[in-house]
Amino acid sequence: MPQVEPMEGNQAVAEAMRQINPDVVAAYPITPSTEVVQTFAQFVADGEVDTNFVAVESEHSAMSACTSAAAAGGRVMNATSSAGLALMWEILYITASLRMPVILTVVNRALSGNINIHCDHSDTMGARDAGWIQIYAENVQESYDNLIQAVAIGEQADVRLPVMSCLDGFLVSHSYELLQVEDDDAVKDFVGPYVPRYPLLDVENPLTMGPLDLYDFYFEHKRDQWAAYEPAKQAVIEVGQRFGETFGRSYGLFEKYQLDDAEVAIVALGSMAGTAKDAVESLRAEGVKAGLLKLRLFRPFPAEELAEALAGLKAVAVCDRAASFGAQAGPLYAEITSALYTAGVSVPTVNYIYGLGGRQIAPDEIISIYRDLEQVAAEGQPDQPLQFIGVRAFSKEEHADMYAF
Amino acid sequence: MARLQELAERRTALTGGHRLCPGCGEPIVVRQVLMSTDDPVIAASCTGCLEVSTTIFPYTAWAIPWIHIAFENAAATIAGIEAMYKALKTKAAKGEPLPDYIDPDANYKFVAFAGDGGTYDIGIQSLSGAVERGHQFLYVCLNNEAYMNTGIQRSSATPMGSHTTTSPAGSVLPGKTMHRKDLTAIIAAHDIPYAAQSIPGRWRDLTTKAAKALEIDGPTFINVLTPCPLGWRCEPAITPEISQLAVDTCMWPLYEVEYGEWKLNYTPKEKKPLDEYLEPQGRFRHLFRDEKGADVRKRMQEFVDYKWEQLRARCGEE
Numbered sequence: 001m002p003q004v005e006p007m008e009g010n011q012a013v014a015e016a017m018r019q020i021n022p023d024v025v026a027a028y029p030i031t032p033s034t035e036v037v038q039t040f041a042q043f044v045a046d047g048e049v050d051t052n053f054v055a056v057e058s059e060h061s062a063m064s065a066c067t068s069a070a071a072a073g074g075r076v077m078n079a080t081s082s083a084g085l086a087l088m089w090e091i092l093y094i095t096a097s098l099r100m101p102v103i104l105t106v107v108n109r110a111l112s113g114n115i116n117i118h119c120d121h122s123d124t125m126g127a128r129d130a131g132w133i134q135i136y137a138e139n140v141q142e143s144y145d146n147l148i149q150a151v152a153i154g155e156q157a158d159v160r161l162p163v164m165s166c167l168d169g170f171l172v173s174h175s176y177e178l179l180q181v182e183d184d185d186a187v188k189d190f191v192g193p194y195v196p197r198y199p200l201l202d203v204e205n206p207l208t209m210g211p212l213d214l215y216d217f218y219f220e221h222k223r224d225q226w227a228a229y230e231p232a233k234q235a236v237i238e239v240g241q242r243f244g245e246t247f248g249r250s251y252g253l254f255e256k257y258q259l260d261d262a263e264v265a266i267v268a269l270g271s272m273a274g275t276a277k278d279a280v281e282s283l284r285a286e287g288v289k290a291g292l293l294k295l296r297l298f299r300p301f302p303a304e305e306l307a308e309a310l311a312g313l314k315a316v317a318v319c320d321r322a323a324s325f326g327a328q329a330g331p332l333y334a335e336i337t338s339a340l341y342t343a344g345v346s347v348p349t350v351n352y353i354y355g356l357g358g359r360q361i362a363p364d365e366i367i368s369i370y371r372d373l374e375q376v377a378a379e380g381q382p383d384q385p386l387q388f389i390g391v392r393a394f395s396k397e398e399h400a401d402m403y404a405f
Numbered sequence: 406m407a408r409l410q411e412l413a414e415r416r417t418a419l420t421g422g423h424r425l426c427p428g429c430g431e432p433i434v435v436r437q438v439l440m441s442t443d444d445p446v447i448a449a450s451c452t453g454c455l456e457v458s459t460t461i462f463p464y465t466a467w468a469i470p471w472i473h474i475a476f477e478n479a480a481a482t483i484a485g486i487e488a489m490y491k492a493l494k495t496k497a498a499k500g501e502p503l504p505d506y507i508d509p510d511a512n513y514k515f516v517a518f519a520g521d522g523g524t525y526d527i528g529i530q531s532l533s534g535a536v537e538r539g540h541q542f543l544y545v546c547l548n549n550e551a552y553m554n555t556g557i558q559r560s561s562a563t564p565m566g567s568h569t570t571t572s573p574a575g576s577v578l579p580g581k582t583m584h585r586k587d588l589t590a591i592i593a594a595h596d597i598p599y600a601a602q603s604i605p606g607r608w609r610d611l612t613t614k615a616a617k618a619l620e621i622d623g624p625t626f627i628n629v630l631t632p633c634p635l636g637w638r639c640e641p642a643i644t645p646e647i648s649q650l651a652v653d654t655c656m657w658p659l660y661e662v663e664y665g666e667w668k669l670n671y672t673p674k675e676k677k678p679l680d681e682y683l684e685p686q687g688r689f690r691h692l693f694r695d696e697k698g699a700d701v702r703k704r705m706q707e708f709v710d711y712k713w714e715q716l717r718a719r720c721g722e723e
């Protein structure tokens with residue numbers, strides 16, 4: 001019987017991993033994803049899974065071993081955050097290029113310096129061009145549901161791509177929620193058995209993987225890889241529907257919350273969407289036509305679908321929980337505005353950078369964004385397309401005070 | 406132990422047609438290692454001469470399964486494959502079907518081939534981690550004492566006095582000014598079942614060691630001094646002989662450490678002066694020009710003597 005249990009995000013992820021029972025997990029601890037690895041190690045120690053757990057000496061080795069284990073022919077999972085993902089960076093591209101459906105939970109955390117263990121999305125945004133599918137969760141239930149779907153999406157025959165299943169550090173990873181835990185057998189049925197393609201362990205059909213690939217073929221290989229992302233997007237839709245039919249919770253590329261008749265809307269990823277829903281409700285009570293688009297799939301980026309969903313709005317705020325230094329805006333904003341422009345949709349847009357290093361975003365602040373949007377809608381364009389919200393501006397004197405100890 | 410004839414008749418895991426230089430020691434070592442067993446072998450390499458010269462897409466010289474992921478991770482790469490093999494075997498033991506392409510009766514072997522750069526320097530963490538965890542694999546270091554693939558830069562395996570492009574001999578500096586590190590001893594200090602040194606010039610030594618290592622269910626390591634005619638600036642034809650000279654001068658002693666027992670496999674009848682090994686190699690030529698060079702050669706000889714006595718003591722040969 002499915003059960004409802006109070007669980008933290010990290011425990012929910014580990015629980016999904018236990019049910020999926022991957023062949024190999026090669027992982028390395030880092031806050032705030034450590035608990036996933038620890039909890040899973042205990043499952044191994046207690047014989048609750050058949051997994052060969054490899055407690056590697058670094059994230060670089062973790063992703064190297066995950067990639068080669070997948071190449072050998074089997075299901076592979078892993079979890080990390082921030083600096084750990086950064087240390088994997090070189091290998092992330094190779095995992096995707098070799099078309100190995102490794103499933104990686106990323107508990108989002110700020111990148112150093114200065115060192116900070118709390119949530120922002122700079123880590124996964126930094127890896128956005130590596131070729132991995134990226135799915136973001138709002139809460140504990142979605143973290144659990146997304147990980148199960150990630151296996152089915154990444155392993156689909158016409159996709160064969162690695163997937164990052166992302167949840168917000170501490171805000172989701174360390175928050176207790178009531179989790180609907182599905183039956184072990186139902187989860188196993190949903191993901192199905194692993195179907196190897198060109199396994200390295202097939203010694204009768206020896207394969208050379210990861211060769212030297214120069215200007216005469218490399219480009220074609222990259223073009224071929226490009227072709228996998230449209231099927232990947234379709235797979236996210238189909239698997240999300242099948243998940244709904246099986247477990248009663250359906251998923252798509254994004255969630256529209258009070259969006260269809262909205263005039264002003266926020267686009268956000270991750271846990272902020274939960275707070276934004278409350279803000280939408282209180283504004284709706286006042287008669288403000290506020291809406292929310294919670295993006296779930298960031299890679300491959302569903303540009304056309306997003307442009308269609310945002311067309312007709314009078315003003316849109318795109319919220320980025322990531323620093324993209326030197327760029328004209330945050331990464332999500334850049335993608336959204338590019339999608340709108342390409343589709344010929346003209347909507348005034350504002351970019352809000354928020355929440356870096358775990359800074360909380362309060363409902364009042366979100367409401368103030370909607371108020372700004374009403375102004376933008378009235379004027380037809382923002383006077384400042386890039387805004388920071390929730391950050392203090394210190395005067396010279398205050399700065400001097402801070403260091404006067 | 407297999408006779409030469411038998412070895413020669415075994416499978417060719419690495420075929421001809423690769424683009425390694427004439428006289429390169431690397432394919433000789435790879436072939437000798439892989440002909441030491443009849444079991445199925447899966448190989449991994451890190452970035453380096455062997456990888457770029459044997460797998461230029463759409464061609465490959467490998468007749469066995471082979472993978473390359475990156476430069477600093479040959480050990481983690483082979484560990485991942487071994488981990489998956491063990492996982493599938495363990496599941497099969499619990500009653501799940503073994504994939505039909507895996508022979509249930511065969512003993513699969515896992516071999517990593519990595520350069521000295523990929524082993525002594527950037528890959529030492531990955532190697533140390535993998536041997537500590539006890540994966541079943543043989544790690545062969547193709548030690549040509551520099552980063553050859555990128556154009557002969559120094560590594561921590563490069564001997565003192567050697568001219569490389571990042572330790573060039575100049576009017577002030579005599580090539581590399583530090584001694585190389587003793588990686589075989591470092592790996593042996595992990596208390597692994599088997600660590601050894603060998604050369605391509607003594608096929609019996611290398612194939613015996615490889616065969617022994619491949620029978621062990623645990624991490625094993627063979628550090629093979631692998632001449633590179635291009636980087637060492639010596640005649641392609643003398644690859645076996647120059648490696649033999651390294652052994653006869655005690656610059657590269659042949660020994661093995663089996664379950665903590667240190668054993669010398671070869672003691673030269675007469676220990677030759679180091680100069681005999683240095684002279685044929687252009688990378689040391691500048692040391693034969695003046696007093697300063699002579700002084701460096703003296704220090705190199707002292708280091709060889711010191712390491713040789715240290716090794717003899719470890720092997721109980723006093």
Ligand SMILES: Cc1ncc(C[n+]2csc(CCOP(=O)(O)OP(=O)(O)O)c2C)c(N)n1
Nearest residue numbers: 452453454476520521522523551552553554
């Ligand atoms: C992370 C990273 N740094 C640097 C390089 C460039 N690189 C490729 S091969 C190589 C040197 C290889 O030297 P070695 O391991 O001794 O192998 P050899 O070519 O001498 O056989 C270097 C520096 C790389 N591929 N990856």
Ligand code: SF4
Nearest residue numbers: 425426429454633635
């Ligand atoms: S440069 Fe040296 S190691 Fe590389 S292929 Fe040529 S001889 Fe072999």
Ligand SMILES: [Mg+2]
Nearest residue numbers: 520521551553
């Ligand atoms: Mg080298």
